[in-house]
Amino acid sequence: MATAIKKPLTAAQFKKKVLQHLNFTSSQTDYQQDPTAVLRAVCLTVNEVVYEKLTETNQYHKEHKSRSINYLSLEYLMGRMLSNNLHNLDLFDVAQKAVANLGFEIEDIFEEGHDLALGNGGLGRLAACFLDSLATMDFNAVGYGIHYEHGLFKQQFHQGRQIETPDEWREYGNPWEVCRPEAVQNIPLFGHVETIANTDGSVKKVWHSGQTIKGVPWDVPIVGYNSKTVNVLRLWESRASSHFDWEQFNSGDYQDAHSAQNHAETISKVLYPNDETDAGKELRFIQQYFFCACSVKDIIKRYSQQHGNDWSQFADKVAIQLNDTHPTIAILELMRTLIDEYDFAWLDAFAMCRKVFAYTNHTLLPEALEKWSVDLFNKVLPRHLELLFSINEYFLNEEVSKMWPGNDQMRRRLSLIEEGETQMVRMAHLCVVTSFKVNGVAQIHSDLVKSDLFPEFDQLYPEKLTNVTNGVTPRRWLKACNPELSKLLDSKVKVDWAKDLSSLSSVAKFADDEKFQQKFMAIKHNNKIKLAEEILASTGVEVSPDAIFDVQIKRLHEYKRQHLSFMHILALYRRLLADPDYDMHPRVYIFGAKAAPGYYLAKEIIYAINKVADKVNNDDRIKGKLKVVFMPNYRVTLAEKIIPAADVSEQISTAGKEASGTGNMKLALNGAVTIGTLDGANVEIAEEVGDDNIFIFGNTVDDIKALEANGYNPYDYYNNDEEIKACLDWLHTDYFTPGKPGELSAIAHSLLDGGDPYRLLADFADYAKANIALDKAYKDKARWARMAIINTAKMGKFTSDRSIQDYVDNIWKLTPMSSQG
Ligand code: NBG
Incomplete structure (x- = not known):
């Protein structure tokens, strides 16, 4: 596994394949005038190598039932992919020669590519660097995120002032992604919860949703550098579950026939352009739930394909990293699934979540610590709110009150619910309570997380708060x-x-x-x-x-x-x-x-x-x-x-x-x-x-x-x-x-x-x-x-390789492909 990978193509072969793609995939024979067509053909050529390696990677992990890390992030700032993929596959010189033979400078071909700008800044770029390292170090990892139609806005200056225009990164398609219809998910929203009494006196909760959204996955391959691995970044796009209401259309109501679809597709339409602060908007909340629910379902599906209905190994095989509090609802979604769909006892489900989730804090700025109103929760995710209250009750009674008996002030301070004119859910508290590790991103920051942000949590859970200093690829x-x-x-x-x-x-x-x-x-x-x-x-x-x-x-x-x-x-x-x-x-x-x-x-x-x-x-x-x-x-x-x-x-x-x-x-x-x-x-x-x-x-x-x-x-x-x-x-x-x-x-x-x-x-x-x-x-x-x-x-x-090694050693406990035999 560790040995250098032999070059999969010579320059002559590469050129031949590019020409084939120009001819047969794009029907573009006049390519001399069209660097965009050449770019596409080069990407398709590279993809031939990439997808073969992806298949091998998947095969290997299936056979070895490898433990996986699932990185949940609302943002990925990938940038352009071609140059990076060529370097990582050791095909840069080959491609450069081949493209020169076709009459182009490789740099000019790169310039035709769009940035995948599905993020705002540091947090999103860190996620991209981590994916690069995970693949390079042969770890079994999946990145989960949202397939935004519009990434971060384009910036222009007009007489010195910033003007924003929409980012159209995939207006004409994106050669690096592939749609996976076999992994589509349906995501319920809104509605109400019914309580059904069982004959043994216990109760069963049934969530009757008001709307269902379809989550369509697009996979972007993540190529490791000089490694055997190609992992994927799986990005969810929202669609209306019943695509088009023909009956309504036939009855002449063209507008309404479209509206459910438009509403559903709004969810993955645009990246919120705030870096540290949060808009607190309903749509953002739904975005978060949509992508978390799709991802949790996908994680369970992948697990079940290997382990059937045997849940005993779930926590050994699955780790989920929450990139800031944005994907926190994944915790409640896993709880809900285990209890409502797999008949887990409450305590067992909670214990499972505590073994699976870990959380990274990226900022101390108070305005960035996410809170959602209880009312919004209740409207969009009534069942999840019930579970949240039940976790809070357990946490306050079994943990806070035992540590600080009779201390109501402490209960108020640590509660998952902030009391006030409007009750708010403190997402970071839910993360800290339910994750097995919480890390800051540089030593001084992690120290401040302990001393200033979560000092009581550090007392309550002495081993939980830790540091992993960031890195870059x-x-x-x-x-x-x-x-x-x-x-x-x-x-x-x-x-x-x-x-x-x-x-x-x-x-x-x-x-x-x-x-x-x-x-x-x-x-x-x-x-x-x-x-x-x-x-x-x-x-x-x-x-x-x-x-x-x-x-x-x-x-x-x-x-x-x-x-x-x-x-x-x-x-x-x-x-x-x-x-x-x-x-x-x-x-x-x-x-x-x-x-x-x-x-x-x-x-x-x-x-x-x-x-x-x-x-x-x-x-x-x-x-x-x-x-x-x-x-x-x-x-x-x-x-x-x-x-x-x-x-x-x-x-x-x-x-x-x-x-x-x-x-x-x-x-x-x-x-x-x-x-x-x-x-x-x-x-x-x-x-x-x-x-x-x-x-x-x-x-x-x-x-x-x-x-x-x-x-x-x-x-x-x-x-x-x-x-x-x-x-x-x-x-x-x-x-x-x-x-x-x-x-x-x-x-x-x-x-x-x-x-x-x-x-x-x-x-x-x-x-x-x-x-x-x-x-x-x-x-x-x-x-x-x-x-x-x-x-x-x-x-x-x-280097982000060191960061990833720290996560692996201290948090995720993974074994790379090469050491698994
Ligand atoms: C940012 C911090 C940066 C840090 C990156 C990556 C957010 C919320 N936080 O200092 O401001 O480098 O995260 O950890 O984007």
Whole structure:
């Protein structure tokens, strides 16, 4: 199993197959004019290899009755698939040659592909990295999610403001997915519960649903890197169960005949575009239930195919990971199924759930901790609500009251139901109570989950709360996106670093080697030239690859503090205006970020950055020392272009707010040096690279707590720091928005009268100071090269393979294919 896989096709064979697909699948003989047709034919060719391996993988796990991990996530940010699949199958060179023979550059063919953007940000991209690692490490895993018709919106800027347009990723089909009619599920919703008395005095509950939705699965194959495995990502699409009402249609009521179908199909129509916060909408709740119910039914079906009606091994064979609280209803669905459909006793069903589910927490932000009203639950899922109440009763009486006898306050605090004007269900509490493990996503975050978020639960269940630090796949985030650097690393590292990332640490010994430094930095420079071209094409701004490329790419959120960097840009601009010879190496600030469409201040921040960019980029007085670009439509594919070209990685969230971050890992892996706070995984990155190779600044979690205990007042900073005052006052003028004073005031308001909720002003001075140190370090070429090399060399810990191994060892207890014999 572990041996290298032999190339399944030669370039000549590959080309022949592509031509066959062009001829016989697409009937496209005039392909020279049609790179899209070539892309499709190449994908179909790759699929021949992929599906053969998928069949073998399935066969193997069937024979071995392998334990499986079932990853439930409402989001998967897959990006494009072709380049990744070619690398993972070791067919990249073959395909490149074959396509060149047909008269195309492989990169141009890639450009024809759509991103699978079925996610918002970190959480969705993490799920995608985990699927890559699970397949690479030969684990039996299925990802479950929703087949959204529209993924994350496309972003454009109109006079500096964000405009959203729908994402049409599969308008003309998606070559990577296959529909599985044999695995369709029917999902009941609404209705009421009937209580039927049995002759023995017990009762049976029967849920009479008001509507049934059909769940149609689409499978996207997940190809492991240099492994035997192809797993699947199974995405559910909703359809009306009775497809079309012909009777109604024949009676002339055309509109109504359609409406049930439209209503049902709405469920998988669109991804909710909120990153950390939740909309709390009925449709979102139904989305969650729909996909959980389809997935639980599918998991049970797969199990039954091997074990029939013998439930004794279920918990040994099945683990279900909940990616945040979004799929929590899966717990109640399994409870319901076991009790109502398989006659389990309540306690046995509950015990089973507690052996099967594990939950990952991805944020401490209170607004992101999901709550659903009891009324909504009752309307959509009346039977599940009953079960929820029964779990709560058991939990409060048998566990909370035994641990804290007579403590009603504790019962109220821990209850699965929040009492108030409207009763709300606390989904995170249900997760913690019913899961066998709960993990945070970086050490500092997991510590805060224990100490600040769930301290009582940690007392109640001492072994349950744990940490698994996030990671990223080095296949996509180094090998595929940065081919030149990958080749350089290949020349120095004897083993396959893409599968064993810690082996890169051996490169650290070349950190002071002048020749190696030159090669490393020449690659960075080339990548910067390419990005400069992309910047020119997408923003019209010309930037010099000799400048520092300072990158901040992530969702737009106040806690991530893009506006801290923005404030610092204003400060630099002021310094340059006051003294055009102000000593700084030229710097290009590169932003990429989408704001949730309803997030007012986030959109104002985008607007402000764009307006300041217009001014700064066209101001000859500052001699091109400062440039600012906001690249539109940030997404996985754009990240793959920006990251290899970054010199500086901005990771400047308020300490305690960013659970982990994963962009921080990708950037450092590609030789960018971090300027960041002691937050999320930055803390562990600093431990790995050492203090000399990172710029840490700002208040720590404890400092922030102390600041708040003393009564935080942003005006203290405004009144005492001339630069802060000048920059904030500037925003009220029309300097950046001629004729329209005050257009950028919203940021200043939020930082002053709004109380500066993310303590930006408290970190400003130290951030500015760290930037001076950074500027100085960059001017020393050898020193900077050393820092960049060390960053790449020391990222071994942050491969998602290590994260998955941690999950496997501490939570899932799986055995890979290779070790099962
Ligand atoms: C995000 C955190 C990030 C973290 C990713 C992946 C959500 C709700 N949370 O810090 O903000 O890296 O999850 O764990 O998207």
